[in-house]
Amino acid sequence: MSMLENFKYKIWIPSLLVGGFITACSLEIEETDSIFTKGESSVFNGVENVAGSLNTIYNNISGQAGDQANLYALTEVSTDELVVPTRGTDWGDNGVWRTVHAHTWGPTHPFLLTVWNDKNNGVLRATEVIDPLSSASALQIAEAKFARAYNMWIIMDFFGVAPFRDPKDGPEVIPTVMTRSEAYNMIVQDLTDAIANLPASNPTAANKTRPVKAAARFLLAKVKINAAVYNGTYGANDLQDVINLVDAIEAEGYSLESDYFGVFRGPSFTNTDVIWNVAAGVGNRMWNGLHYNQSHTGNGGGGWNGFTTLAEFYDKFEGPPTSNSIGSGQEERRGYTHTLATTNADNQGFGYGFQVGQMYGYRDGAAVALTDRVGNPLVFTKELPGLVGNNERTGIRLLKYSPANGAFTEGVVMARFADAYLMRAEAKLRLGNNAGALSDVNALRSMRSNTPPLASINEATMLDERARELYTEGWRRNDMIRFGAFKNAWQFKTAGDGHTDLFPIPASALLSNPNLIQNPGY
Amino acid sequence: MSKLYLLIRNSLAVLLMLGCLTSFAQQRVSGKITASDDGSPIPGVNIQEKGTSNGTASDANGNYSISVSANATLVFSFVGYAAQEIVVGGNSAINVVLQSDVTALSEIVVIGYGSVAVKDATGAVTAVTTKDFNGGLISSAEQLIQGKVAGVQMVSTSGQPGAGVQFRIRGTNSIRSNNNPLFVVDGVPLAGGVQPGAANVGFGTNQDTNPLNFINPSDIESMSILKDASATAIYGSRGANGVVLITTKSGKGARKGSLDFASSVSIASVRKRYDLLNPTEFLAAVRLFDGDAEAQDFGSRTDWQDYIYRTSVSNTQNISYSKGIKDGFLRASLGYDNQVGVIENSFMKRLTGRLNGSKSFLNDKLNLELSSTYSNVKREDPAISGSAGFQGDLQGAAYSANPTWSTDPDFNTGGQRSPANMLAYYQSTGTTNRFLNNLTTTYKLNNDLSVKGTYGLDWSKGEAVTLASGKSVNAGNGVQGFGQGQINENRNINHLVELYLNYNKQVGNIKIDAVGGYSFQSFKNEWNWVVGRGFTDPNSFSSMESELRSNFDAADAAASAIYKDYNNWGVTNDLRNTGTGNPTSGGFVSGINLGEKSLEQSFFARPAGVTLAGVAANFYDQTDFLQSYFARGNFTISDKYLFTATVRVDGSSKFGENNRYGVFPSAAVAWKIHEEGFVPQSVSNLKLRLNYGVVGNQDGLAYGEFIRRERYGDAGVGDNREITLPGTSATGNVNPDLKWEQTTTYGAGVDFGFFNDKLTGTFDVYVKNTTDLLLRILPAAPSPVVGLQFENLDAIVENKGWELGLSYSAIEKSDASLVFSGNVSQNKNLLKDFGGALDAGTIYGQGLSGAFAQQLSGGHPLFSYYLREFEGFDSNGQPIGDNQRFIGKTALPTWNMGFSINASYRSFDLAMYMTGQFGHYVYNNTQNAFFTAGSINNARNVTRDVILSGESGFAEAAVSTRFLQSGNFMRMQNLQVGYNVKLNDMKYLKKLRFYVTGQNVFVITKYNGLDPEVSSSPAGFDLLNGLPTAGIDYAAYPRPRIFTIGLAANF
Structure with missing residues (x-):
């Protein structure tokens, strides 16, 4: 073999081998168990499966409602209705329960961050479905708007602001922050749109886990009865709107039920009182x-x-x-x-x-x-x-x-006609129709055995009546704020200056979003 | 792609050409090589022309023949024998007698894509070989070298057979989980392949498995620890935590055929127990805390620690056969370990087979090497969990159990967990099969240049079956009466293809040793789990397991008839959230149509074979790639000045398009001062080393974190055996800039030897800065990402330290030897320039939900304690101090120490090794959760000291410095005495040795828990803020004391 041949032989074999590999392999991962976002935008091109995305949105609402901590604790343990006392070592839990009851919570309280993230996430997922790029049906958009309104309402009610993100924004874009009134308007608009396109109601339906017109009306009534809290005063039509909305719910066949504890017996709520429930287990609650x-x-x-x-x-x-x-x-x-x-x-x-x-x-x-x-x-x-x-x-x-119905039964009631009924009575009271309010409240009391009629009614007795009818249903904080009672003293809580009507914005949210400003008093 | 990588690609080609342009006048030399001890021929001796890559090996009869240049020097080397250099000087026949040399083994250190003589190493590299390995009961490879290497901290996470390990080389670089080094076995970098953790069927999860379980420790020849960046840069984006190279025994050195047999029996027991109240004391204590002692006396007398702990007997059997064959070697081995845990229901059984071989062809131009292992590891684990809630895991239950309870598993304990119930009605078993294979082909292109191709295959299938019987009480919701079971399965297939060139050349007084090449590795990871509730016979484990498996098959067949690919399926009588008009019972499948790029669900009727009330399964299938170009050049000038330059370019599919490729360069210089004339004769070795390098870390980053992906959320079976139809959700996040962490290291070291290496040592100092820290953080809500998203944080983790290793040969005689060796290292860790403050270090136990003991914050070391300062009890017995803050203490040890004595006298030998860690603190979560007055106040057993502490029975046991203690300890880890039987020329038996080993013989510490060297960690998804924990002791599986007797024979 000559030098030249030797040279050729020695060069080409390894060069081919090495060269073959060096240029070869792509580092693009493949779709195997997930679908990559498709289309023009690298950020968002609509959700892949609208029905699936809605399932997740409503599953999340259900899971969050079934949890005893976080949302539930913040709405109930923060009031005169529930307390989680530390029993020896039990339930110390780094003080999370005590601070909620005593209103000594701070911006690092873990429940606040959980609710903030859960509910903001719910808003964004719903916005993704609503976005035209997702090509959702009118019904799907209505269900998404109801979910967005519900989630955003909790954020706005708890924290006094509501961040908002366009799904087409990249992750580097910091969400904008809506004021309470801006959020209020958006919620009202979403619910108005939802009422138009949600299905008509069947008060005795076995499955009430998806919203119907009555559920959206209920939530809109709830938002409007609180309008004075959110906007400073009631708008000209807010209270009449509450009455009209509840009338519309009643017109669809919802009514008060006489068997009080039977109303809450799941998993199917065919009684005419329950308007909306989630599937979550009630094990935690019991x-x-x-x-x-x-x-x-x-x-x-x-x-x-x-x-x-x-x-x-x-x-x-x-x-x-x-x-x-x-x-x-x-x-x-x-x-x-x-x-x-x-x-x-x-x-x-x-x-x-x-x-x-x-x-x-x-x-x-x-x-x-x-x-x-x-x-x-x-x-x-x-x-x-x-x-x-x-x-x-x-x-x-x-x-x-109650475990009398089974150790781990399901179905958490989210919206009841009795609540709507009392909201209507309250609206009458606030509009000066004391007689109408008293008559309504006594009609409810007459359905409950051993409950004599009230002789008169005012704001204090209305609040108490709501407490007796709706305890542990997640409304007590909201009610006490609306009636100006949340700053009062009660057992193991001293009177405050009212700043706790709003929760502090979680510390880590403030860090990650400079558009947020901490609420007064924190 | 970066320009630098193109540059390297071109450089490689140039290198290749250079190597081919050399040619010299040749002459042929031949001869026979024999051993000095018995005069027998030695096959497989490496014969190398000095300063070139020209070489050959002796054949089966010890004969060799080689063409060399006129003025060549031949180097004859063979494992276990002292190398010889002979100047050819015109001789055509050279016969050689090699002297056996046990120390020669440590003279060569594997450094990744090659090896180097220890004396020529420029980086901080330590090799530990067979003779220095720890003895006794070794459950995984890293235990062989525990405490042997300065600057390396190893903590096995518990004493469970096959438990995981926290392996830290020069401190903790990263703020998220897994700071373990890259493990490379016979050239194949490991990824995955570990047994999936036990599922949570109501008793918490247990994810604690060791990545090296599958290797038979007795197959290991050496382990090299690459500590600094100049050494690890050859592994680029995976080198930041150091690299551990494991080389298995090849069969080299066995000339005739050598059969080895080793067998040992070990007896293990719990070294320390908690000093709990006995029944009489317990009842008195209940009375003292105003309880009703009569009502609490259930009549039995049970020591619950006795009940769950046991003295266990384990055994290990190894047989191997090695033989030199024509132009090669062969070694085959078979190993069996049956390691029985000191807690009931725990064992690890490992069966391994290995075949290593090499053979040369074409006149030694072509060499094939095969290294192949198969292992089958079976485990059983009791209900031990790092994240057990207020009821505790098996050990927690045993500590707090009323000592008058009966050990009848069905005894009604009220609301507390009974250890008897947990042992009888919980079962977690697992099997992992793994096949790791590496085939390397070397072709010598000429005297200087050779090309190597490697194909590595790492296949594994692991399964964990976790069952809670319907008779388990106080387990998860809905378990009682119905049972709950889950099977987790992982399948990994990783392929490795490498092609690289080695170039060796001596030009004048400059010696060049260069390597450059290409590597491609793919990592396919498929996993799935199936969960079932409502068993036909919820009280029989075997029936539950077979029912779960057959139900899986039946439902999976129904699902796969509808879709080719799917994310999950489920079958139940109670199907929820299916939407109007859809079925509310039966099966569903969440399909993923890859062709149409769509996600869709379908329903099907309950298949005939599905008997469970509810069963659901989820499927994942993900593949990642790593493509790399690497080059390293070693230049030695006058055998005094050494230069090493290394670069690796890694491209990883885990990163966004803007940072897909990264460049990791390093450089090192060394000066062998002892080669200079001015150094006195007494200095036998003095080498100064300087190094700098940049390496990366991509661990913890999963598939597709940088793009938005959608799939169905996981399906589970609820407390009431219902299934909620899963919806779709986005995973991953659009982040094209996502990249690896980067660690920049500066180091200097000196290696020294005095008095003909009677005293040797090495000293290193280093500074490491890790930047672009990868961490899952909470994005501004609402965020496109659910939960946490990976980001590169703008902060620095700094590790500064030094390490010293010393060895002194006090006696070196033919029939007696005595060697002292030790190492000490100091490392200081600090997180800098981090603006946030993230809580970490979750504490578990009654009344401790949401409690944490550590915080990640700038200006503090990682794992810094953030606690209330405990100032005793007030007059009401309530603890004083209620403000959590930094207390200036960390869980990271500042000092690591190891000390060994090796001695021999005639037929006896002795090896002793102690290890210690200092400067850190351990949080006794066990005490916090179980041993407070509040526990005895609720009729839960406690330790004796609780009764008179002055604490009220109604006091809260908040997380505080009360439960924090110094973790300083010194452990007698290993003590071995051996006796080598004098064999008076027995025909077949060549060696026979008996030994006795004690492990974990005693511990000197002030820590009041069971063991200060422990780290219980909850599963990844239970970690607060996704941050790892360290130094937290929560009822960890105790590290046993083990005594082993064994024999080793060679035929």
Whole structure:
């Protein structure tokens, strides 16, 4: 082999080998288990599957409603209706529950950040569906607008502002921030559009997890009854609009139901009271308060011994002051606790409403009086020593949904005709029609056994009536602010200057969005 | 693509041509090579013409023949023998007798795409070889070298067989999870392949598995730790956390045929237990805290720690056969370990087979090397979780269990978890099969230049089956009476193709050793999980498992009849959120039509084979690519001055289009001062090294994080066995600028040896700055991204430190030796220029939801504690101090130490090794969660010290410095005594050795938990702000004390 041949041979073989690889491989990942955004824009070209995206939006609303912390805690534990006392080491949880009840929360409170992110995300997902690039149907757009209005309303109601992002903006674009009034107008517009295109209502439908016209009307009434909070004063037609909206709901066949606790028995709510529900399980709502030893054949671990109500709240109801045993003459909405005699395999000792006094369970075929973990009789007391230093037995537990219907049943009621009905009465009251308001309220009370009619009505009694009818349904904070009562003192909370009517904007949100300004007082 | 990469591409071609242009006058030399000890021929001896790549190897009879240039020097080298250099000087026959040399093994260190003599290394590289490996019960490879290398901190996350490891080389660079180095086994960089974690079926998750489980430790020849950037730059974007190169035994050195057999039996027990109250004390304590002791006395007398812990017996068997064949070597091995955990229901059984071989063809021009292993690892894990909530995991339940409870699994404990119930009615098993194969072809183009091609295949399939029986009480919601089960499956196929050139040339007094080439690696990762509830027989594990599997098959068949590709499917009697007009029971499948680029769902009737009340499965399938060009040149001038320059260009499919390719350069110089005339004779080695380099880290970044993708959300089965129809959602984020983190290192070191290397050592200082930190952060809401999104943060993690390793040979006699060696290193970590403050270090336990102990903030080291300052109890027994802040303490040790003694006298040998860490603090989450007055106040058992602490039974146990303690410790990790049987010329048996090893013999520490060297970590998705934790001890699986007796025989 000559030098030249040798040279050629030695050069070409490896050059071919090396060259072959060097130019070859692409680093583009392939679509295998997901679809990459398609079309002109690198950012957003419409959602791939509108129905799927709507499912996610409503699944998220459901999941967030089923959670005992975050949204629910901020709307209920922040009021005179619920408290999560620290019991020894239990429920200390870095102080998250105590600060919510005492209104000493700060911008780093984790519940605030969760709600901020969850609900803002819900707004954006809905906006993506509404965007013309997604080519959604009129019904799908109406469902998205309802969801956007609901999510944005919570942001605006909690924080006093609402960020907004165009889906076509890249992630480097910082969301703009709408004022409360701007957000109010957008919510009203979305709901008005939704009412036009949502399906007509069927008050006895088995499936109420997607909004119908009545649900949008309900939410619009809710927003308008609060218009004075959001805009400083009621607009000329706001209160009349509330009355008209509730009239329209009633005209579709919704009505008050007489079996108070039966209204909340899921998973299908065929009663004419429930307008909108989500599928979320109610396990958290029941077990968060019940004691560890209040077990169930479907939940041997029992409850988590956290949430309780307060003596002052219990005293708002008719009935004997220290016992709520079944058949003690208390008003229906206060519910009842079982006795040894009434505890059976069916109810397993779980009653409804306010659980106070000795608790019973069903063990090995027999009713037994329960004890706490160290062996003391499990007697729930009305009074609590404070936010800390509690034993396992202090505080009355609340059961709007009851394990008597199963350890883990589903269906959280989001909107009830009874609420709409009381909003209409309230609008009448605010318009000076005291007689109309009183008549409406007494009509409701007459449906509830052992509940005598009121002699007169004013703002304070209207607020109390809403508390008795709607406790633990997520409205108490909203109601107390509207009636100017949220800054008042109550058990374990001192009177404030009203700045807590708005929550602080979460610290990390302020960091990531310079368009936000912290609310006064924080 | 960057211009630099094009430049390198061109340079490679030039390099290639240069190598081909050389030619010299040739002469032929031949001869026979024999061993000094028995005079037998040695096959496979490497014969190299000095200063060139011209070389050959001896054949099966020890004969060789080679053409060399006229004035050549031949170097004869063979593993286990001292190399010899012989000047040819016109001789045509040269016979050589090689002297065996045990120290020779450590003279060569593998550095990635090549190896280098230790004395010529320019970077901070440490090799640990077989003779220095730790003995005893070794469950994964890194335990072989634990404590042996300065600047390397290794913490196995628990004492569970096969537990994961936190492996830190020169500190912690990154603020997100996984700071482990890149592991490269026989040239194949590892990715994935680990066993999926146990699913949460109501008892929390357990993700704790070790990436090196699949390797049989006794197959390992050496492990090289590349510590500085000049050494790791050859691995570019994956080199920032250091690189660990694992080389398996090749069979070299076995000339005739050598059969090795090793067997050992180990006995393990828990080294320390908590000092819990006995039944009498417990009842008295209940009374003291105003409880009803009579009501709490259930009549039994149970020591729950006794109940869950055990003394376990494990065994290891290894057999291997090595043989030199014509023009090559062969080694085959078979290993079996059965490691039984000290907690009931835990074991790891590992079966491995390995075949390594090499063979030369075409007159030694062509060489083929194969390294191939197959492993089957089976595990069982008890209900141990780093994120157990208020009820605790198995250990937490055992600590707090009432000691008068019966051990009947069905005993009614009220609301507490019973350890007996958890052991009887929870089962988590897993199997991982893995095949790792590497085939390398080397072709010598001429004396100076050779080309190597490598094909690596890493295939694995791992599965974890987690079952909670219907009899488990206080598990997750909806488990009792119905059962819950989940099977997680991971499948990985990674391909590696590499082609590179080696160029060796001596030009005058300059020696050039260069390598340059191309690498392409693909990583295919498929995983799925199936979850089921409502079993036909929820009380039988075997029935549950087979029902889950057969249901999966039946439902999957129905789903695949509708769509070719799908994200998930589910079958239930209670199907929710399906929309008007759609079924509310039966099956659904979420299809993904890749052709049409659309997502769509369909419904189907419950298939006949689906018997579970609810079953759902989710599927993922993702492939990433890494394409690289690399080059390294070593230049030695006059054997005194050494220069190394390395560059790697990595292109990764994980990054956005603007930063797809990155360039990682490094340079190092070394000066062998002892070669200079002015250095006194007593200095046998003195080398100064300086290095600089930039390396990257892309770990933690998943597939397609930089683009918007849509798929269906995951389907699960709810508490009531219902399934909510999943919707679609976006994942990933449009971020074309996303890139790797970058670590820039400056280092200097000195290697020294005195008195003919009686005293040797190495000292290094370094500064490392990591920038463009990858972190998942919360974008401004509303954001296109759900939850957190990856961004490159504008902050710096700085690690500064030094490390010193010393070895002193006190006695070196033919029948006695004594060597002391030790290492110490200091590292200081600091996060700089970070504007935010992110909470981290989740604390778990009763009343501790949302509690955290650490915060990530600028001006503080990573894993800095952020706690209330505990100032005792007030007169009401409530803790004083309620303001969380930085307290100037961190979980990262400042000091790492290792100390060894190796001695031999006649037939006996002794090896002892101690390790220690200092300057850090450990948060005793176990104590926080279980051992406070509030626990005994609720009739939960506690340790003895709780009773008289002055704490009220109604006090809150908030996270505070009360539970923080110094983590300083010194551990007697390994103590081994061996006896080599004198074999008086036995015909077949060549070596026989017996040994006894103690591991974790004692620990000197003030830490009051079970072990200060521990890090419980919740699963990734449970991490607060996505940040990793360190130094938190939450009922971690205890590290056992192990005694092993074993024998090793060679035939």
